[in-house]
Amino acid sequence: MSENKMINITIDGKQLSVEEGKTVLEAARQANIEIPTLCFLKDINEVGDCRMCIVEIEGRRGYTPSCIQKVEEGMNIKTNTPALIEARRVVLDLILSNHDRKCLTCTRNGNCELQALAEKYNVTEIEYDGERNEYEIDELSPAIVKDLNKCILCRRCVATCNKVQEIGAIGVANRGFASCVSTASNASLNDVNCTFCGQCIEACPVGALKEKDSTQLVWRKLRDKDAYVVVQTAPAVRVALGEEFGMEIGTNVAGKMVTALKRLGFDKVFDTNTGADFTIMEEGTEFIERLKNNGVLPMITSCSPGWVRYIEMNYPDLLPHVSTCKSPHQMFGAIIKSYYAEKMNIDPAKIFMVSVMPCISKKFEITRDDMAGAGYSDVDAVLTTRELARMIKQANLDFTTLEDSGFDDPMGEATGAGAIFGTTGGVMEAALRTVSEVLEGKELNKLEFKEVRGEKDIKKADLQIAGKDIKVAVASGLANAKKIMEEIKNGNADYQFVEIMACPGGCVMGGGQPIKSSKIRATVDVRKKRAEGLYSIDEKSQFRKSHENPAVKKIYDEYLEKPGSHKAHELLHTSYVEREKYKM
């Protein structure tokens, strides 16, 4: 590979040699020169609209946004002149003048990019105050709350929804001062083609988009002496929760998390990873049956509710391709309210099942029809990773110093296969571990399917299992899902098995995970770090194949008979519907 051309520039008097194609912002950051940004979101929203990152370039009239200006030979750039500082303060003042400045009661208090800038630029009063746009808060959906009173029109959410996910549920309506982020006909997010993936929330620098709060409900249940409050935690939560307490991205905090949950007062703390092992048993069996009986192929995974909502809205004709398996936490909830309740002699009506998830769409998923396997809703409340962190903070737990504890029996021990569910390719890899052994009829040494790991948008693998040619594909992010769906629709897909996750990178990057600032997203590979955390759990696990999970085996033996049985179908499978994109 030939070396990239180097460009000589000067920033604030420092002579630098920078790779061609870099922006002024990137060059400055390399040299540890800080330039503030607000609308910039690397690779997603590079538009130079907010005007915070403006710099002076010698020979140019006016200011230039550094986030999109590429370096040019001999460029002489100034980033911090008094004039620029005044201009940035004016810009900040203007944004704040049209912002609902109720910082103390905002979920983003302390984690707000606008607040951080206001502090940095010492904005102590609004010089250019005036009329403020006022909007009704949209909180009709079970998952997302949209509060335009806090929106600063950076359009990071719009770019994410349109470019990354290719959904286009939101766009900019109206002009000038009346411009606002809107849906079609300004309907509620609940009534348009939004999949509740929550990537918009991750993109929002302020508190204009947030999850629908479930902490109050959960606190209430924790106080209720009659309620038996059970919690389960998804694999991706444990490698991100620590970030909310200043820990390194990707740190596995499962032990501290379990301790915290017990201290919060949950009666039992279980691991969704075991639910994931059930999913593999059921989904693997379903796949083998489809393969043997000329069923509809490729079969597509169904763990990601954002993805399920997407296909229901956009490709209803292809719904027979989707596995009928519930997602792991729903399966797990159904087992808790049936097998576990019977075994422990608890009235399932009194069990309140809480799932801690990296996901926004799970809040919608629990409201779906056909999600009450045991006659009671499988799951009663979903907390995001962020919401759990808030509860831990409210309980005054010093999270970083908590001792480790283990998940409660009888379902404490999950496999590494369950853990990797939290990252793109993980479901596929876990399924292949089980399916290949079932098909071959013997134990195999191959555990790791690295061809389905990594950051590529779509990963494909051609495998030989029991003499059969099995092709698989893995896609994360709905824009990539769309590509696969088009292939299937047009008859160009020769895969047998497809894994799809709505969020780019899978659950580790879910819409319920700790929000990372634009700067961190530009400079740190968050996805990779969190995924590495999960792979490391897998490597260290005693059991790495779902069908070897002792608890799973026991429950099939004692209760469900075998994967795909009638009982298993009743509890662990669900159905789908064609869903209108716009309810108007």
Added chain:
Amino acid sequence: MKKLEEIHEIREQKRKELDLRVNLKADTQEKHILVCRGTGCTSSKSPKIIEELNKAIKENNLNNVRVIQTGCFGLCAKGPIVIIRPEDTFYAVVKPEDCAEIVKTHLVEGKLVERLLCKDIDGTEVKRLDELNFYKKQKRIALKNCGVIDPENIDEYIAFDGYKALEKCLMEMTPDEIIETVTNSGLRGRGGAGFPTGKKWMFTKMAQSDQKYVVCNADEGDPGAFMDRSILEGDPHCVVEAMMIAGYAIGANKGYIYVRAEYPIAVQRFQKAIDQAREYGILGKNIWNTGFDFDLEIRLGAGAFVCGEETALLESIEGRRGQPRLKPPFPANSGLWKEPTLINNVETYANITKIILNGAEWYSSIGTETSKGTKVFALGGNVNNIGLVEVPMGTTLREIVFDIGGGIPNGRQFKAAQTGGPSGGCIPAEHLDTPIDYESLGKIGSMMGSGGLIVMDDSKCMVNLAKFYLGFTVDESCGKCTPCRIGTKRMLELLERITEGEGEEGDIEKLEKLANNIKAASVCGLGQTAPNPVLSTIKYFRDEYEAHIKDKKCPAGECKALASYSIDPNKCKGCGICKKQCPVGAISGEVKSAHVIDPSICIKCGACASKCPFKAISK
């Protein structure tokens, strides 16, 4: 499809036939009655006038008279305009019911219809068009055919050297020679910024690509401006021809003209011009066997001012929300669908054919050192001769306002002129002798702009004027960047406060600080120039701002909230008319004694002052 030879034949034959249009001494028995069918005269019933004239001609069995629709003559204040050629008789403010008399008296009896003859500002009766002071200092290059030919007839265009410049370019000139000619002519962009046209053409030619585009910006949006509309309505083929020349010069075979949908006549005539040019084989494949292909399409704008900004215009053509792109890259390198694109304004194109035919030297001999050629202005506001004027660069504002425009009506004084619309600034009386060119206007805090020129008399409040323009930009901001989206709104709010008497000490400085930051930090030309009307009025009329803020008075008396009506007891005769007029009962007084206004009740509607027979009530 017509061969080049056939075009030549049409030109020769038609030119003879139409000689009477331009030659007062034409040896002919024919008469052409020219009726303006520009938007202004059309809305004053000129189509009905054409109908009535034809009816009367038929009734009088006149075989040698033809009625021709033309584009704008310029003197819109006198419209609808009817001109009879070859004698060049000018009838003003004609009504459909005058037509029978015009035909009978003028054409049958050979006498002038005295009552319809146009009177100049000084009262002298004008028999012929060229006797009007309005035209004396004008020089028509871009508007050459406007008011001469029927814009919907390609043959008439061909008669007056139409498509001759294209022929010259395709047959005799290389693209480089064309660009050199345009460069040497000194022509600069007439859209407002004044970028050298030849340079723009060269940049687009140098850009490497198999596909390039030529775009015409006809999204004229400045309040009061109608230069581009008039050119498209009066001489659409000259723009078609110029775009083709541009296409040949830069290596493009596809052109788009972006016109606002609010210009229905211009759109219809331009489409007709495209259709006719296609029919004649002038637009299309392998034009005149030269191997050059070119075709044109119209794209309609929905009226957003920001779409006049070239990159927002490109976004709109591509079917997206009209929002500017960041420059660089400039359209010359990455324009329409990311391909190299040449964008010029209508008036810029309207100069091209003349430059090609008459040479760069001829063109550059007109105008000033740095600004060559002529500029078309839409003259409006408090001036007698409202209309369309084309003057050589370097003409002073005084000449335009007083010699061409006929001065200020109603005996009032000139206060200021606004050029460049909402992006420009005001020019006060002290700068009336400034020659109109790009640099001089820039130096005094205004700009050439696209050519809107609004004159204001001494009854106009300059703070109110700034507020008007800011209101326009606030409405028209696309909302993309912070300074323009919120900043202009805050400036408007400050101006509103000041004009409502709620201004505070320090507001002027606050306005200036915000204005300067909006100028420097906005994405596109709209935001970068939006504060100009405020900054220039502060520069020249700071005392007026101060009067509003400190004394709570509007010196011009325009700001209603600051007006306070009072009755001069020495002039009041106690007639009681004002008392009856007052809708809120604020006036009291006995008959035959001086009345008084209670300011706590008065709503400042001004009804009393307008009715007082003794002019005893003042603001």
